[in-house]
Amino acid sequence: MKVAIFSNTQPATILVVEKLKQLLKEKNITVVEAESDPEIVISVGGDGTMLSAFRHYLPRIERVRFIGVHTGHLGFYTDYREFELDELVDSLSESQCADVSYPILRVEAYKGDSLEPFLIDHALNESTVRRVVSTFTCNVLIKGDFFEKFRGDGLSISTPTGSTAYNKSLGGAVIHPTVKALQVTEIASLNNSIFRTLGSPMVISPDEWVEVELLDPTDVDLSVDNLILHDTGVTRLKYQIAKERIHFVKYRHMHFWDRVGNSFIYPKKKYD
Template sequence: MEKVKIAIIHNKTPLSLKVMSELSQKLIASGHEINQTEPELVISVGGDGTLLSAFHLFNHKLDQVRFLGVHTGHLGFYTDWRDYELDELVASLNTKQEASVRYPLLDVRITYRNGKEPKHFLSLNESTIKRNDSTMVADIYIKDEFFERFRGDGLSIATPTGSTAYNKSIGGAVLHPRINAIQLTEIASLNNRVFRTLGSPMVIGSHEWIEVRLQESDECVITIDQFRLQQDEIDSIYYKIADENIQFASYRHTHFWRRVRDAFIGES
């Protein structure tokens, strides 16, 4: 058995703290190393939000780490193991040949009107753009070609793995995570004789990119997964499939459409 350096990221619920402690002991007893700074495998204990936090902690080392989720609540889209399956999880680390499943990420770049340095982010789920106190007006470009002028509450740009989150709640499509694409979905667009948009979600391929040029420079809110940024003097926000991707350790991998059925439909 090869020793694996493992970081455990967890939320603060009593069950997650208990599971984290038990899992650490079982991993150490099996010969693995708990290493919170230079891991090869990152295990999140909690829910999908915990795994998002783990991703952002280690997104500067995506070529070196794999991720695995242990769920301590309702079944999540990023978690293959439950809190009562720790022995099976450790046994699979010790005995099974592991492979990685790679999923696309969203590359976000913000440029400014006042000469401020651009900002760059990676998102696992989605990014949204909204104005604080009024509707947002923005020109949408796809691969540097003007597509439409949008007016409404905001825009959401999601990865396939994020398509089942906020994107779905605003009418976006559910995409299989192996599809190398991003999805643009409008949030309460205004359509009249002055403003006219497509009105339906758009799936953008890996060879294209989206540019959102804001028409007013006062403060807006941009989210990157669970993080919220108050920004002003924005010129453009660029979105594309990232060069990097996330690797999930697939010791055991639940069929994606089974996850969708279990999460949104349940037993028939």
């Protein structure tokens, strides 16, 4: 088994990484560099660190399994705390386990009338397209058919795992990550006697896709997880569930609804 450690640079995290490396060495588990080809990646930090690890290993996403160690305030993608390293390492050295996989979002960005995208990327949480200074306007198409003309600040397109992130703060639904779907949620839409949108999040099935045709591409921000692109001249975006999936090690994978409850409603003492 080849294990790589991917972490942030916070002092508390660095201490955890050093302890983790020592425990792995004692169990004769090979620790390889992040740039190599590991079987398992241990992300040490918070959800932002996991997003960075996902992006780093995206070219090999189907060959890598992830484990999260949480050292911050809220780690939705993490199954272990910094004081549970012994349990984690024992599981790695003694157990053969299955993995759990979740859908990810494929994002294609186009300029002008080009049929070839200038950007193809993937998101674990969500992609947003928005304008901060003035009204963002676009046509929304579902599976190639016109659905609505949107006016407002922008749109968020999220995965089921990302449904608990920015999507939730926008009033979107929380979706179990085994559901193969994407969700479109409005960001401050304009709804009055002249302009109308659905005004509700939409859950899109895996055999459909969403296209966003920008009516004014200037001064638009496009985000794909923690990657942010400003004023790229994008005129059309296509969103769909990717063929690839992200895989998490299932040694002690917390049930999704327990994770939701612990994060937002009733934190258990051991995760305080």
